[in-house]
Amino acid sequence: MAPNKYSILLPTYNERENLPFIIWLIVKHFSESGFEYEVIIIDDGSPDGTLQVAEELQRIYGKDKIVLRPREKKLGLGTAYVHGIKHATGNFIIIMDADMSHHPKFIPKFITKQVEGNYDIVTGTRYTGDGGVYGWDLKRKCISRGANFVTQVLLRPGVSDLTGSFRLYRKEVLQRLIDACISKGYVFQMEMIARARQFNYSIAEVPISFVDRVYGESKLGGQEIVDFIKGVLFLFATT
Numbered sequence: 364m365a366p367n368k369y370s371i372l373l374p375t376y377n378e379r380e381n382l383p384f385i386i387w388l389i390v391k392h393f394s395e396s397g398f399e400y401e402v403i404i405i406d407d408g409s410p411d412g413t414l415q416v417a418e419e420l421q422r423i424y425g426k427d428k429i430v431l432r433p434r435e436k437k438l439g440l441g442t443a444y445v446h447g448i449k450h451a452t453g454n455f456i457i458i459m460d461a462d463m464s465h466h467p468k469f470i471p472k473f474i475t476k477q478v479e480g481n482y483d484i485v486t487g488t489r490y491t492g493d494g495g496v497y498g499w500d501l502k503r504k505c506i507s508r509g510a511n512f513v514t515q516v517l518l519r520p521g522v523s524d525l526t527g528s529f530r531l532y533r534k535e536v537l538q539r540l541i542d543a544c545i546s547k548g549y550v551f552q553m554e555m556i557a558r559a560r561q562f563n564y565s566i567a568e569v570p571i572s573f574v575d576r577v578y579g580e581s582k583l584g585g586q587e588i589v590d591f592i593k594g595v596l597f598l599f600a601t602t
């Protein structure tokens with residue numbers, strides 16, 4: 364049987380400063396653990412020149428390790444994953460942020476957990492065990508906690524952190540969930556877990572520390588929050 368291969372989907376929008384660090388850490392942790400991998404960078408026409416940095420990283424680390432699948436304009440986080448999976452050659456997919464809030468040191472823990480329990484999905488949690496959030500102001504903490512509380516009550520997902528987005532999926536599971544999911548943008552992450560529960564996929568959690576970005580800005584704005592509330596109500600009604 365062929366060894367597992369892990370495709371890391373890395374969506375980027377204005378991540379020029381962060382990209383070299385996150386790629387270096389991904390390469391380091393995969394090299395140390397010996398798992399086979401590729402990183403697929405999905406840049407949405409970032410005006411800060413992220414794609415040029417990605418091209419330079421591809422030159423350094425090689426085209427087999429750094430795959431570029433850019434799009435011309437900003438089309439949202441959810442569709443970036445949809446686009447990325449089309450090009451993934453691994454049998455497992457890892458999705459994570461490129462802004463250093465998700466540390467690649469957790470990836471080997473996700474993989475170990477998946478292998479131990481033969482899970483379909485392993486999801487990072489900030490809200491149990493050693494998990495935590497560092498660097499957010501009170502407003503952002505309240506938004507995240509509030510969103511989690513509401514989704515826990517309405518959707519009863521069986522995972523402690525529904526709005527996080529550091530996850531490992533079996534590729535065919537992710538593909539089926541993507542096909543079933545309607546939401547775009549931030550609520551996409553939440554719908555993925557809600558649909559996974561509907562389909563009876565097994566899900567494990569790994570505590571992670573989420574550290575607020577130092578460079579660049581979050582793309583979470585008023586419209587995303589409105590879309591999120593609409594999305595929760597839609598999932599409450601349909602799952």
Ligand SMILES: Nc1nc2c(ncn2[C@@H]2O[C@H](COP(=O)(O)OP(=O)(O)O[C@H]3O[C@H](CO)[C@@H](O)[C@H](O)[C@@H]3O)[C@@H](O)[C@H]2O)c(=O)[nH]1
Nearest residue numbers: 374375376405407439440443460461462526528581582583
């Ligand atoms: N390609 C592409 N990438 C995008 C887009 N919007 C954001 N990204 C990339 O997606 C990642 C997360 O975006 P942020 O805007 O930094 O997210 P955040 O506000 O910190 O939110 C994070 O935490 C939330 C939970 O608290 C998560 O729900 C969310 O998915 C994300 O992980 C980053 O790598 C960013 O460059 C887009 O339209 N297109």
